[in-house]
Amino acid sequence: MVKNHGLAGIVVDETKISSTKNAHLIYVGYPIEEIAQASFEEVVFLLWYKHLPKQTELVAFRQDLVNKMVLPAETIRLLLYIAKEPQHPMSILRTTTSLLGTTNDVEHDEPPKILAKMLTAIAAIIRIRDNEPLMEIDPDLGVVENFLLMMTGKKPSKRLAKMFSTVMILHADHEFNASTFTARVAASTLTDYYSCLTAAVCALKGPLHGGANERVFEMLETIQQQQIDPLKYLQDQLKAKRKIMGFGHRIYKDGDPRARILKQIAAELVQTTDNQVYYQLQIKIADYMFARFNLHPNVDYYTALIYHCIGLEKETFTMIFAACRTVGWLAHIMEQRQEGSLIRPSSVYIGPTGRHYLRRVGDH
Numbered sequence: 001m002v003k004n005h006g007l008a009g010i011v012v013d014e015t016k017i018s019s020t021k022n023a024h025l026i027y028v029g030y031p032i033e034e035i036a037q038a039s040f041e042e043v044v045f046l047l048w049y050k051h052l053p054k055q056t057e058l059v060a061f062r063q064d065l066v067n068k069m070v071l072p073a074e075t076i077r078l079l080l081y082i083a084k085e086p087q088h089p090m091s092i093l094r095t096t097t098s099l100l101g102t103t104n105d106v107e108h109d110e111p112p113k114i115l116a117k118m119l120t121a122i123a124a125i126i127r128i129r130d131n132e133p134l135m136e137i138d139p140d141l142g143v144v145e146n147f148l149l150m151m152t153g154k155k156p157s158k159r160l161a162k163m164f165s166t167v168m169i170l171h172a173d174h175e176f177n178a179s180t181f182t183a184r185v186a187a188s189t190l191t192d193y194y195s196c197l198t199a200a201v202c203a204l205k206g207p208l209h210g211g212a213n214e215r216v217f218e219m220l221e222t223i224q225q226q227q228i229d230p231l232k233y234l235q236d237q238l239k240a241k242r243k244i245m246g247f248g249h250r251i252y253k254d255g256d257p258r259a260r261i262l263k264q265i266a267a268e269l270v271q272t273t274d275n276q277v278y279y280q281l282q283i284k285i286a287d288y289m290f291a292r293f294n295l296h297p298n299v300d301y302y303t304a305l306i307y308h309c310i311g312l313e314k315e316t317f318t319m320i321f322a323a324c325r326t327v328g329w330l331a332h333i334m335e336q337r338q339e340g341s342l343i344r345p346s347s348v349y350i351g352p353t354g355r356h357y358l359r360r361v362g363d364h
């Protein structure tokens, strides 16, 4: 009998990118609490090239990424059509990621161009859904500022850009999580980058993975707008055997280190955006979940409120997760292609055996 369903605790390969050993998250040797203070571009460089860039390298890397945050005219033309469809934005992103890999000039696309295009495409989907004009990059700004500018139509303040950069870093990688492992399985067949990323987006979409952030805000909105007693809401959900979104983690049983940092960012952002009521509600829910079940918030819990404070629609939240995690996906695809072999595990067959097929006269 297989005891470890869902591959829990099974070590499937080695990686030099990130680790969650002993529930401490590290990126290429740096604790998340420290590396979260770096710039986003520094962390991208670190995860891809395994060392921090020198100042001159960083400036050149940042400029290169920003210059590449432009989509081919053909992609924009198709996006204007696809993104208006009434499907979930993650379904639109799934198609878009595949689309990015089907234009004429993609054969030689390398990770910097692929990341830049993903960020711009995600921002464009948001603008198109909002019926807002697409924004051009500002070459004098960094990647995070440009991403915010292209999503919201406004140049962010330095403080907002810094906070959002931390959010992006915290989501950038997480060892062999479901979507990253999916990307690695695809990469292990030596398929192309865009195919691997499309597979990863599909895995991230689910509510047990990246899709949780949207559901967290849905819960907060329902409780707030319908003036429901939050504890009664939780009890009813649990009685119906539904998971409370944004709580629990396969690795972090004593709390997700990313959630601790995100909580502080949410606490600051709600002050300037008048969303204190949601934050107070989150604290109440978290206190109950801990006292009653010893469950802690995960990365998706406070992120939901952060994205709301930035002015994003809840349906787009998981796309932002995808934007950030593209960094890690690309790091793992590179590592898998360079150092891995075909991923093809085995299973224990538990179906019937010993059957025989006898063709009956008159059949067929």
Ligand code: CMC
Residues within 6 Å of the ligand: 006, 177, 207, 208, 209, 210, 211, 212, 242, 243, 244, 245, 246, 247, 248, 249, 250, 251, 295, 298, 299, 300
């Ligand atoms: N609400 C209620 N009960 C929970 C929750 C939750 N959010 N999370 C875990 N539990 C209970 C679960 O019912 C089980 O209880 P019992 O042992 O009595 O059956 C016990 O805690 C262990 O949970 P599990 O589901 O077996 O643990 P897992 O490691 O398989 O699951 C998880 C981890 C993230 C899938 C799960 O905690 C969950 O479904 N959480 C809600 C969805 C969510 O927030 N997902 C985001 C995960 S973090 C970011 C990411 O990966 O994208």
